[in-house]
Amino acid sequence: MIEVTINGGRRRVDVEPDTPLLFVLRDTLGMTGTKYGCGIAACGACTVMMDGQAVRSCQLPIDSIGGAKIQTIDAIEEDDVGRRVVEAWVDLQVPQCGYCQSGQVMAATALLKETPQPTDDDIAAAMTNLCRCGTYNMIADAIRKAAG
Amino acid sequence: MDTRSIENGATTLSRRSFLGASAGVFVLGAVLPMRKGFAQAQGAAEGPAAIAAKPGTKVSAFLEIHPDNSIKLLSPFVEGGQGISTGMAQTVGEELDVDPARFVVECAPPGPDYALVNGIRMTGGSYSTRSSYPVMRQLGATARDMFLRAGAARLKVQVEELSTEDGVVIHAASGRKLTYGELAAEAFQLKPAENVPLRDEKSFRYIRKPFPRLDVRDKSTGRARYxxxxxxxxxxxxxxxxxxxxxxxxxxxxxxxxxxxxxxxxxxxxxxxxxxxxxxxxxxxxxxxxxxxxxxxxxKPTGLDTIAADFSSDAMLEGLRSNTAKGLSAEEEGDADTAMKNAAKVIEADYHAPYLSHAQMEPxxxxxxxxxxxxxxxxxxxxxxxxxxxxxxxxxxxxxxxxxxxxxxxxxxxxxxxxxxxxxxxxxxxxxxxxxxxxxxxxWSREEEFLNDALRPLSHTSFRAALDADGNVTAITARTVGEGPLGRYFGVGPVDSSAVEGIVEKPYAIPNRRMEYVKLAHPVNIAFWRSVGHSMNDFFYEGFLDEVALAGGHDPFEYRMKLVEKSQRHKTLLETVAKLSGGWKRGPYEAEGGKRARGVALASPFGSETATIAEVSLDGDGVRVHNLWIAFDPGSIVNPAIVKAQVQSAAALGLSAALVEQVVYGKGVRRDQNYDTYQILTREMMPKVLVEIVESGAPMGGVGEPGLPGVPPAVVNAVAALTGKRVRSLPLANTSLTGA
Missing domain, CATH: 3.30.365.10 (Aldehyde oxidase/xanthine dehydrogenase, molybdopterin binding domain)
Incomplete structure (x- = not known):
């Protein structure tokens, strides 16, 4: 059994130690808000926060997490910054197909926690998740809006 | 290479057909007549009693109104980011008199009531709104009339004494009110009236408004379920x-x-x-x-649905290029041969574009x-x-x-x-x-998806143009070799419109034209890909038209303006996009960070019209696109915010194809298996995209795809303006622009 802290709760899971967090979330815990996109940390659809930092959960073995706190999209509105990001996403109507947006919202929330007033360069450096609908400009606008 | 050609589409193999061996009778095109056998099979599946006289007329197939007055709309269309669920709620809600925000929209199960795209049901071809708009408005109006009549019966008053307001039937004289939910059981027992009058368009509250999409919050919080x-x-x-x-x-x-x-x-x-x-x-x-x-x-040897260990996309392209089979006429006007003979100057060029993956984010x-x-x-x-x-x-x-x-x-x-x-x-x-x-x-893992996705076909077109002594084009010919998905899956032929769209039916007044098509089947599993044939053919044609204009000593924008001078719709679009971009200038000109230049392209995809201007600079050996300006005329619209979002999204995909995307086969297998090597547009490459909607009042055209085809040629034409280098193949990443 491996124990991890997810969205404030301790969860015990019976999986192999090299299992990526993404599949513990999706398959073992049924938390499907976090998305599988590429499995090689290239697209960012699986982004979660680990101690407030954006990480790509498809390449994060469950046994490497230890006592770090995982936050996922499922509880994003319980986070003050996350809630602001979601409201900006809704106000600016960012998502199209929406599949990458769980990861985009998590990456944006992590950015704003670290850098509350990001410059365009900060946004470019932090927001490397792919979006096949091409909502990149709306994402950047929404981050600026959430920053206030 | 052992690529078999299927002569003129006469052969339809069952494995390659959507609908079995008799699929050839099913023809999509400017109109989409229904395939009889398909319709009957579907009708029988539901049982005769379930079949409405006409798709889109049985109210209970589309609306569930619950006692708590919540409303579910069963949509004929699948929502995939194009906003169709919201558009349907706006359209039905306008006539039903229910705020679209209160709708829950789900994709309906199979059934004959939903066959709204000229007698079949599909979400594609940018058909959803334009095919269903009048039907869904009428459905909303018909349903509202049923609630009014049910209310009149319950309240024992005349229908004329009643009005509605956001899902409530109101008898103003007595102040009595009944919700649609309270009346639903009775209302749905009534026979729908025919020809219920529609709301005056001037009084629209929801249609033509930038109504927020219904699924955005769920998609921003991980609650949306795929x-x-x-x-x-x-x-x-x-x-x-x-x-x-x-x-x-x-x-x-x-x-x-x-x-x-x-x-x-x-x-x-x-x-x-x-x-x-x-x-x-x-x-x-x-x-x-x-x-x-x-x-x-x-x-096995490369054939139909088999790829040999020596197959390569380069060899396939060579097969298309070197093909000498007699073409079928895709468009013929005037006498191109005589015009070529009498020309002061003839120019020729070959264009091609690669196989592409869909690379949608959901495996x-x-x-x-x-x-x-x-x-x-x-x-x-x-x-x-x-x-x-x-x-x-x-x-x-x-x-x-x-x-x-x-x-x-x-x-x-x-x-x-x-x-x-x-x-x-x-x-x-x-x-x-x-x-x-x-x-x-x-x-499927992402790797299995990249290795097995059905692909946008590789295609090749050779052009010739005749110019007179004044540098005006008198004739254009094109020869397209390849295969389109409509021919393969729907038996469209002998000329497959999905292989030649974007090369035929252009708005330009060129008196002599001969466009021909040679079908050469791909062993590769091919697919529809956003804007289908237009995704490459408009690049081919508009790139070559730029060459024609320049060979005649004309500015490419001014020359297009001249070639469409009899079409007010196209002139308006060109004027609009020029104005949107601050006035046409080709360049090169100095700007922040170095020299820039601009290119222009027109496209007429899916019943809509676009004019696109791109602004580019060189970034190392590659291209940086700074701005895309797009004037878009789909005739008329339902939701301007969704239309703009769709045009921007299509433009991003078009730019992705223009700059970096390609599926490469070598030794019988695809080279790229994931996003690390199959490049798609990243944030870094994303330009500003400004869209202006022009509602000309022409018949409603498509929205989801038409923003795409103008982008690759506008970018490539801008590159030519900047560097003097004419790029005739995509992606641009394959071509060195600094001459190295």
Whole structure:
């Protein structure tokens, strides 16, 4: 059994130690808000926060997490910054197909926690998740809006 | 190379057909007449009593209104980011008199009532809104009339004394009110009236307004559920590995026992063209299936649905280029031969574009569950529920009416989710559910998706143009060699419109034209891809037209203006895009960070018209696109915010194809297996995109795809303005622009 802290709760899971967090979330815990996109940390659809930092959960073995706190999209509105990001996403109507947006919202929330007033360069450096609908400009606008 | 040509589309192989051997009678085109056998089969599946006189007229097939006055709209269309669910709610809500924000919209199950795209049902071809708009308005009005009549009966007053307001029937004289929910049981018993008058367009509250999309909050919080997120009790997860060469089969598995002993593994399976492992998590299934030591059958010679170990996309392109078969006339006007003979100058150029993946962010999946009575539920990404129902039934050995198709929202589609034979996971899910006696969810890894997605076809076109002594074009000819998905899957032919669209039916007054088409079948599984033939053909034509203008000594923008001078619609679009960009200037000119230049292109895709200007600079040896300005005329619209978002999204995909995308085959297999090497547009490459909607009042055209085709030629024409280098193939990443 491996124990991890997810969205404030301790969860015990019976999986192999090299299992990526993404599949513990999706398959073992049924938390499907976090998305599988590429499995090689290239697209960012699986982004979660680990101690407030954006990480790509498809390449994060469950046994490497230890006592770090995982936050996922499922509880994003319980986070003050996350809630602001979601409201900006809704106000600016960012998502199209929406599949990458769980990861985009998590990456944006992590950015704003670290850098509350990001410059365009900060946004470019932090927001490397792919979006096949091409909502990149709306994402950047929404981050600026959430920053206030 | 051993690529067989199918002469003029006369041969339709069943594996390559959506609908079996008789698919040839089914023709899509400017109109989409219904295929009789298909319609009858679908009708029979529902039982004669269920068939409304006409699709889109049976109110109860579309609306569920509950006692608490909540409203569910069963949509004929699948939502995949294009905003159709919101558009439908606006359209129905306007006439029904219900705030669209109160609608819950779901994709309807299979049924004849939803065959609104000229007699069939599909989400594609940018058809959804333009095909259904009048029908869905009428449906809303018809339903409202039923609530008024039910209210009149309940309140024992005349219908004329009643009005409605946001789902409530009101008798103003007495102050009495009844919600639609309270009246629904009675209202749905009434016979729908015919020709209920529609609301005056001047009084629209929802249509033509930038109404917020209904699914945005769920998509911003992880609550939206896609096919890949579906779950049922007792479900097994399955991962697959496909044959390395298309058309080969698994023969034996050396280490089956070891794989079966891996944690969580349920069973190891052989499938047509693939092996699979079922397990209690997808990660465990994937680890086991990728550990299998499989012996595959030897690759066959390249043919139809077989790819040999020596196949390459370069050789395929050479096959298209060197083809000398006589072409079929796709468009003929005047006398191009004589004009060429009398020309002061003749110019020629060859253009080509590569195979492309859809690369939608949601990997394909399917969940199949047999019920105790032998019937089947399938949850799967799809753009044609009735067709998937038929193929699922055939796979399971059931009748279509024994298969319940569930169509969750799509994590991007761009043409990915039609029936493409071995490129669909749902037959695997059905076979595995049958084999295990358990519900099974198959998910393809990203690698399996890149290796097995059906592809936008590679294509090649040679152009010639005749110029007179004044540098004016007197004739243009084009010869397109390749194959389109309409011909392959819908039997459209002999000239496949999806292979030549964008090269024919141009708005330009060029008196002599001869456009021809040679069908050369791809061994590769081909697909519809956002804007289909337009995705490359408008690049070919508009690139060449720039060459024609320059060869005649004309500015490309001014020359286009001259060639469309008799079409006010196109002149308006060109004027609009010029104004949007601050006035036309080709350049090069100095700007922040160095020299820039601009290119322009017109396109006429899917019943709409676009004019696009791109602004570029050089960034090392590559191109940086700074701005895209797009004037877009779809005739008339339902939601300006959604229309703009769709044009911006299509432009991003067009730019992705222009700059970086390509599927490369070498030694019989695809080179790229994931986003690390199959490049798509990143944030870094994303320009500003400004869109202006022009509502000319022309018949309503498509919205989802038309923003794409103008972008690649506008970018390439801008590159020519900047560097003098004419790029005639995509992606631009393949061409050195600094002459190195």
């Amino acid at each position: 096919s890949i997120d579906q779950h049922v009790d007792g479900m097994l997860f399955a991962a697959v590995v496909h044959a390395p060469f298309f058309g080969t089969e698994p023969q034996s598995i050396a280490n089956e026992a070891e794989a079966k002993a891996m944690p969580g593994v349920h069973q190891v399976h052989k499938l047509p063209g693939a092996v699979a492992v079922t397990a209690n998590s997808w990660w465990r299934a994937r680890k086991a299936v990728e550990a299998l030591d499989v012996t595959w059958s030897e690759p 394909p999946s399917a969940l199949a569950q047999f019920a105790a009575d032998g019937s089947l539920d399938v949850w799967l990404p799809n753009q044609m529920p009735e067709l998937f129902q038929k193929v699922a039934a055939d796979t399971a050995g059931l009748k279509p009416e024994q298969v319940r198709i569930h169509s969750p929202i799509l994590g991007g589609f761009f043409g990915r989710h039609f029936v493409y034979g071995p490129a669909n996971p749902f037959p695997q899910a059905i076979l595995l559910a049958k084999a295990t006696g358990r519900p099974v969810k198959v998910v």
